[in-house]
Amino acid sequence: xxxxxxxxxxxxxxxxxxxxxxxxxxxxxxxxxxxxxxxxxxxxxxxxxxxxxxxxxxxxxxxxxxxxxxxxxxxxxxxxxxxxxxxxxxxxxxxxxxxxxxxxxxxxxxxxxxxxxxxxxxxxxxxxxxxxxxxxxxxxxxxxxxxxxxxxxxxxxxxxxxxxxxxxxxxxxxxxxxxxxxxxxxxxxxxxxxxxxxxxxxxxxxxxxxxxxxxxxxxxxxxxxxxxxxxxxxxxxxxxxxxxxxxxxxxxxxxxxxxxxxxxxxxxxxxxxxxxxxxxxxxxxxxxxxxxxxxxxxxxxxxxxxxxxxxxxxxxxxxxxxxxxxxx
Numbered sequence: 001x002x003x004x005x006x007x008x009x010x011x012x013x014x015x016x017x018x019x020x021x022x023x024x025x026x027x028x029x030x031x032x033x034x035x036x037x038x039x040x041x042x043x044x045x046x047x048x049x050x051x052x053x054x055x056x057x058x059x060x061x062x063x064x065x066x067x068x069x070x071x072x073x074x075x076x077x078x079x080x081x082x083x084x085x086x087x088x089x090x091x092x093x094x095x096x097x098x099x100x101x102x103x104x105x106x107x108x109x110x111x112x113x114x115x116x117x118x119x120x121x122x123x124x125x126x127x128x129x130x131x132x133x134x135x136x137x138x139x140x141x142x143x144x145x146x147x148x149x150x151x152x153x154x155x156x157x158x159x160x161x162x163x164x165x166x167x168x169x170x171x172x173x174x175x176x177x178x179x180x181x182x183x184x185x186x187x188x189x190x191x192x193x194x195x196x197x198x199x200x201x202x203x204x205x206x207x208x209x210x211x212x213x214x215x216x217x218x219x220x221x222x223x224x225x226x227x228x229x230x231x232x233x234x235x236x237x238x239x240x241x242x243x244x245x246x247x248x249x250x251x252x253x254x255x256x257x258x259x260x261x262x263x264x265x266x267x268x269x270x271x272x273x274x275x276x277x278x279x280x281x282x283x284x285x286x287x288x289x290x291x292x293x294x295x296x297x298x299x300x301x302x303x304x305x306x307x308x309x310x311x312x313x314x315x316x317x318x319x320x321x322x323x324x325x326x327x328x
Contacts, residue, residue, distance in 0.1 A: 240306025
C-alpha cells in the first residue's frame with residue numbers, strides 16, 4: 001500500500017465508555033496494521049454521556065453523542081471519529097461525511113435478566129428497563145401488562161442497575177454485549193417479528209471531514225478498502241427510512257435490512273409506533289409495519305428501497321401515527 005505522507009500520526013476521536021473504546025481500539029488496530037504512522041485515540045466525554053436524568057428525546061437526541069467528536073474533527077485535533085452507527089443522526093452537519101462502515105455485528109436486541117429466560121417468561125407487572133422509545137413501543141405491543149421504566153447510562157451502568165434489582169430485565173443491543181465479551185449475559189435474543197432493530201444497530205460508522213479525500217487521501221483510500229459493502233448498503237437503506245420519516249429519539253421507528261442468500265436481493269423491514277406524546281386513540285392503533293425487497297448494488301438503489309418502505313409504512317397507518325409529529 002502507498003505510504004502515507006500527510007501526517008506524522010493519526011488520531012481517532014471516541015467517547016470514553018468501555019464499549020466506545022473497544023470500538024475505537026478495533027479501528028485503531030485495523031489502521032495500525034496498515035499505516036506506517038502511529039494511530040492514537042482521543043477520548044472525549046459527550047453531552048449524551050453527561051445527561052443521565054432525562055431521556056435523549058427531551059435534551060437533543062442522538063446528536064448529543066457525536067457533537068464533541070465532530071468538533072475535534074473540525075479543529076484538526078482528530079482525523080476520524082468512530083461511532084455506533086445507530087447513535088449517528090440521519091443528517092450529518094455540513095462539512096462531515098460517513099466514510100465507511102465495518103462488517104456488522106449481531107444487529108438484534110438482547111433480553112438480559114438474572115431470573116427470567118425470555119420476555120414471555122416474565123410475569124405480569126414485571127419491570128423492564130429501557131429508555132429507547134423504539135424498544136418501549138414494541139415491548140408494549142407484545143406485553144401491555146408490563147411496567148417499562150427508564151434506563152440510561154453506559155452498558156456497564158445498565159447492567160449494574162439490573163444486578164442491583166432495580167429491574168427484572170433490561171433490553172440491550174446484542175452487539176455491545178458480544179463485543180465486550182459479555183455474551184453470557186444474554187438470556188435470549190429477539191427475532192425481527194418481536195423487536196425490529198434500530199437503523200444502523202450493530203454497525204460501526206467512521207466519520208471524517210468532508211474534505212478528507214483531498215486532505216488525507218491515503219487514509220481515505222484505506223478506509224474505502226475496509227468498508228464492508230453489504231453492511232454499507234444495508235445501513236443506507238435503513239437510514240433512508242429514518243431520514244424520510246424524520247427519525248429521532250422522539251420517534252419509535254425501527255428499520256433493518258439484510259441480504260438474501262443470493263447476495264443481491266436486499267430485504268428491508270420497517271416498524272413505526274405512536275410517538276412519545278401520542279393520544280390514547282393513537283396508541284390503540286398499535287404498530288405500523290412494512291417490508292420490501294429489491295436487487296441492490298448501489299447506495300442509490302438502497303435508498304430507493306428505503307423510500308418504498310416509507311411509502312408502505314405510511315399506507316399501513318403510519319400517516320396517522322406521524323400526524324402529531326408533523327402537524328399541518
